[in-house]
Amino acid sequence: MRVNIFDIQMKLNADASKNLETFLPFLSSSGLPVDFELDIQNCNHIDAPKEKPVVVENIAWATVKENDAKRYYSFVADENPDRLDSLLEIDENWKKATLKISDTIFLDHQIVPLMDLLFRNLILYHDGILVKSSSIKWKEHGIVFTACPDGGKSTQANLWKKHKNALIVNDEMSAIKHQNDNVWMYGTPWRSIESNPEENKARLKAVVILEKAEKNHIRKLERPEIIKRFYPRCFLPYFDQLHMEKALENLHNIITNVPFYVMQCKPEKEAVDMLAQWLV
Template sequence: MPKFSIGDLIINILAPDWAIHENFKLFTTKEGEPDIECQVIFQEHQDISVEGAQLIMETPKNKIYEINGNILNISGDRKAYSITSKDWSTYKIYINSEYNNPNNEEIIQKVKNGILASLRDLLVGALAQKNGLIIHSSTIIWQDKGIVFPAPSDTGKTTHTLLWQQMYQTPVLDGDVTACRINNDTPVVYGLPWCGTSGQFINASVPLGAIVFLQQSQENSIIKLDFQEAFLRLTARCFLLPWNQRLMDQYLDTIQRIVGKVSCYLLNCLPNQESVELVKECLKKQ
């Protein structure tokens, strides 16, 4: 059974080799006891009974129920569903057996991408148990620390980190999402196998150095944020599970601890070298 270390969580994945996305391979490990046991099960299509279940969230893509202490997540087309234990330590993904076809390249890619996306949702919940969360951001490593650039999609995260690469050859920890955990009272950031269209990620972790929120503008400027503004902005850029009050309390506590320990900035910027220099000068003064 392949074992992966992602965000300092050890995940066993029981699935056919062809169904495991290539992005996971960089995170393969032989060390540590598993925090999460994940199983991928192909089975004949069947109606999924939700008798006795409580509907806790519905979107165009899925319905989420709580049943017997577990979380049941059913896809909109009902061709896949997952069951997660209350403590997020066991996870089963059920996929219609019509997709169990390792000879069809189109199906293989759909299955890989589906499992990849499903496991990101799992990690959002599992990290909360360990003082962690996932931030929608692009992150570079600068002077052995992670500089996180949170922003909505199409705001310029990738462009900004590419400028850092071109000017200072900074490694990109992850081009789209970053895990952050409080370890021994220190915020630490991790590269993840989910990297969006940037295609950039590495299996590494470094202390968090600063958070710089990106905002498009007609001119470059940067300000340091106070605690309240930084807290609100970081909350807006995190992947959360709002239907679970216990996890929300944990997320908010972790966000509060992160913001209380690192400097946070708002960068109004153009996609040019001057914006990079503004950030670099702020980091030098920390």
């Protein structure tokens, strides 16, 4: 199956029994070269790699060096290492990966968290980053709302849908990419509300950091302020220095090419109108 996700051309190979319905809306007939190939394999036994992994947020990452090449392995850290339910194996350049899934596991339950994990890191090699956010498309512009947990991201996105006829691209996670001095926003395939890929991408007009307040107020953030507020909302590869350096480079390119706002607001139409005025 050939798919296009975040403008990354991917080839997905799976046993016939595997359910790849999640990716059907992203089918691609592009003649562009394949950027990334993923094999999904059913296995009756999966061992953890022998190397000691780095464990961050219950995800284990092991880096294995063979001859001059590196491979990355990732699995859920609290699983029995002698019999894993699933294992991701990725080549050094993030061009090819294998997702091994135990025969005993129902695929749909396993594929989502591991695909999240895969895409969080794959996108780093394509000038982007994944962000905990709700994203909308309004008049062909992308707007990303991010906030602390329960900070009103979904509420704000739904207010824009109701009052401005905006399209909710994704309600949990967005991809942001910097390419040729433009910044683009994408929904993610397994969490999108509007999963039509044509509607899933937009040039990013602004990132809006939300704060609940009793009075509506908005201001544009100065560059030195942005990273401290935005960094905690990003999915970052703490497991490896090389990956983190890529993530920080991408963050720099995004922050320096798109405006960021902090909006203190109540969940009401006036807040929507206030932001709309700033964005026109």
